[in-house]
Amino acid sequence: MTTPDPDPAAAARGQGPRLYVPDAPLDGHATVDLPAAQSHYLRSVMRRGPGNAVVVFNGRDGEWRATVERLAKAGGRLLCRDRLRPQAAEAGPWLLFAPLKRGPVDLVAEKATELGVARLEPVLTRFTASTRVNTDRLRALAVEAAEQCRRLTVPEVAAPVALARIAETWPAERRLLVLAEHGDATPAARAFAEAAGAPAALLVGPEGGLADSELDALRQLDFVTMVRLGPRILRAETAAIAGLSLWQTLSGDWR
Amino acid sequence: MTTPDPDPAAAARGQGPRLYVPDAPLDGHATVDLPAAQSHYLRSVMRRGPGNAVVVFNGRDGEWRATVERLAKAGGRLLCRDRLRPQAAEAGPWLLFAPLKRGPVDLVAEKATELGVARLEPVLTRFTASTRVNTDRLRALAVEAAEQCRRLTVPEVAAPVALARIAETWPAERRLLVLAEHGDATPAARAFAEAAGAPAALLVGPEGGLADSELDALRQLDFVTMVRLGPRILRAETAAIAGLSLWQTLSGDWR
Incomplete structure (x- = not known):
């Protein structure tokens, strides 16, 4: 690339x-x-x-x-x-994200790669604007960013999956931190500290937010922690970058 | 706006x-x-x-x-x-940043506002690509972002200042965390934890990085802490977003 x-x-x-x-x-x-x-x-x-x-x-x-x-x-x-x-493991978190418009989704792929994400996984949610995801384009952006930021690996870009189906194949030991805009959630500092030391994934919703029914269903899953990133409304791409930075600082290679 | x-x-x-x-x-x-x-x-x-x-x-x-x-x-x-x-204080950190190209600098103004920055201050450094900074444009972007993210204030946009002159008027109690790409620096987790509880400012350099002489001069200032955001090369705008997220989590309103 x-x-x-x-x-x-x-x-x-x-x-x-x-x-x-x-x-x-x-x-x-x-x-x-x-x-x-x-x-x-x-x-x-x-x-x-x-x-x-x-x-x-x-x-x-x-x-x-x-x-x-x-x-x-x-x-x-x-x-x-x-x-x-020498080759080294780059065991960053996964990032699950609803497809966004082209500018923001490009930003997510590029910045997540810089921030050491191991896997980029598009998830289709109720308010997802588009069900078309150009994974080839995301992969190309991840390669570019990996070249420039001096990573030794390129993150995997997974095929899109429906949010309702992620539990079917979820690995038991991996915690999913859902960056939720509203509703009951753990403050970021505590949630990321508690998640330290175990494999993790972050989930950010679409521009319209996750539906209440989706948030309720996520709360039922025992591998999920709902996380609140402060009192302001963050755009999805901002939440993704913030969440990955927090993970690297409290669990990853920024310690 | x-x-x-x-x-x-x-x-x-x-x-x-x-x-x-x-x-x-x-x-x-x-x-x-x-x-x-x-x-x-x-x-x-x-x-x-x-x-x-x-x-x-x-x-x-x-x-x-x-x-x-x-x-x-x-x-x-x-x-x-x-x-x-009711009105509430929004005592976020200051962000000092070298002027970047239009896309990245727009991103910095927008995301920093979402992340609760109190003051945006362009600083001119040795490798700064341009000495022209459109502060009106940055102010307009900050207003837009403040409207959308539900802030109660709009961050101040200061006039550009030369990096070499910031010490002349620096407020004694405010710590300056310099997000340095190379050289001796404190890991992010420790630096942001140690800075908790006091007023803070973050500094990100230009695309070409800060010059070694600039880094040396900053190290001499007793209000400065050099901070390392992990082993990868981050673009300036990524470092700014990451640093503000860390500050809010460890010192600010994401606790």
């Missing part, structure tokens, strides 16, 4: 542009074949050529320094050089 | 559209004269007419239910009816 908005400062601080190359095994002898889009990005956007440094990761073998062998219109090739970081 | 993107669900949950009317004193006998833009918004966007309910606040007298007397092209008039909520 290429990025339309490279961050030259970030590239300059590191060892060159950073690419996700999921199909290539990475080791000290590997060659990495690039598809046309990545070759074009390095050549025409980042102005790289033979011998220039690039950073690559594939989600399995850590992060590697590579150099450009060639960059052509049809594709390119990199030579893998030395490992910069 | 009118909003181009009303949230009908929020309006339906409340008592009608919500307007900031800073020039009108509000009490049980007040009439509220609306400028052309607000009259147009109520009439043409929200489809309101005489007798319909509107919610108003002015930042001083609490939140009031009003009804439409008339809405004309040149302006309108509301009749103030009953007080819905």
